[in-house]
Amino acid sequence: QSALTQPASVSGSPGQSITISCTGTSNDVGGHNFVSWYQQHPDKAPKLLIHDVSDRPSGVSFRFSGSKSGNTASLTISGLQAEDEADYFCASYRDTNTPVIFGGGTKLTVL
Amino acid sequence: EVQLVESGGGLIQPGGSLRLSCAASGFTVSNNYMSWVRRAPGKGLEWVSLIYSTGSTYYADSVKGRFTISRDTSRNTLFLQMNSLRAEDTAVYYCARYSVLMTGLDNWGQGALVTVSS
Numbered sequence: 001q002s003a004l005t006q007p008a009s010v011s012g013s014p015g016q017s018i019t020i021s022c023t024g025t026s027n028d029v030g031g032h033n034f035v036s037w038y039q040q041h042p043d044k045a046p047k048l049l050i051h052d053v054s055d056r057p058s059g060v061s062f063r064f065s066g067s068k069s070g071n072t073a074s075l076t077i078s079g080l081q082a083e084d085e086a087d088y089f090c091a092s093y094r095d096t097n098t099p100v101i102f103g104g105g106t107k108l109t110v111l
Numbered sequence: 112e113v114q115l116v117e118s119g120g121g122l123i124q125p126g127g128s129l130r131l132s133c134a135a136s137g138f139t140v141s142n143n144y145m146s147w148v149r150r151a152p153g154k155g156l157e158w159v160s161l162i163y164s165t166g167s168t169y170y171a172d173s174v175k176g177r178f179t180i181s182r183d184t185s186r187n188t189l190f191l192q193m194n195s196l197r198a199e200d201t202a203v204y205y206c207a208r209y210s211v212l213m214t215g216l217d218n219w220g221q222g223a224l225v226t227v228s229s
Contacts, residue, residue: 036214036215038156038216045205045220046205046219048216050215052215055213057213087155091156091158091215091216097169098169098171099146099158099161099169099209100146100148100158100161100209102148102155102156102157104155105156
C-alpha cells in the first residue's frame with residue numbers, strides 16, 4: 001500500500017498562489033474521481049478541503065481549488081494567507097480493500 | 112452538530128493491547144462508513160481501518176491481523192482494538208466519518224495519543 005507522491009514542502013508569499021501535486025497510478029488517482037485533500041495545523045485534527053477531485057465542502061474558502069490530469073491531482077491555494085501555513089495531504093480511493101490511501105504530505109510555508 | 116470524541120489512548124509496552132473508543136453524536140455510526148487514521152511523530156497521515164455500514168471491515172497491511180475495528184450501535188461508538196503493539200504503532204489516532212456523499216473523511220475527532228514504549 002504505497003503512499004501517493006507529494007512534494008515534501010512548498011512555500012509562497014502572502015497573496016501569491018501555490019500548487020501542490022499528488023501523483024498516484026491508474027489504480028487510484030487516475031482510475032477514480034475520488035480524490036480528496038486535507039489541511040492539518042499542528043496539534044489539530046485534519047480538515048477536509050476538497051472532495052471528488054474539485055468540490056469544496058460548505059464553509060471551505062473559494063481560495064482552495066482542486067483538479068486532476070491523468071494520474072496526478074493538484075491542490076491550488078490562491079491569495080495565500082498566513083493561516084494557510086499547515087500540512088496538506090491528498091487521498092484517493094484505490095479499491096475495496098484499500099478505500100483510502102494518503103499522500104506523504106506537503107508542508108506549506110507562508111513566507 | 113456532528114461530533115467525534117476519542118478516548119483510551121496512553122502509554123503501553125511493546126506487545127501489549129489497548130482499545131480506543133470514539134463516541135459519536137449528531138449522526139448514527141452504524142449508518143455510515145467509519146475509519147481510523149493515524150499520524151506518527153514526524154510522519155504523514157496513514158489510513159488504518161474502515162468499517163462499512165454493512166459491517167464489512169478492511170485494514171492497512173501494517174495492522175492486519177493485529178487491529179480490529181468494531182462498533183456498538185446502542186452506544187453509537189466506534190472502537191479500535193489494538194493487539195501486539197509495536198513501537199512503530201506510536202501515533203495520534205483519529206476516528207473519522209467517511210462520507211459517501213462527498214467521498215472523503217468529512218468529520219474527524221480530536222485524536223488520541225498512543226505511545227508504545229518500554
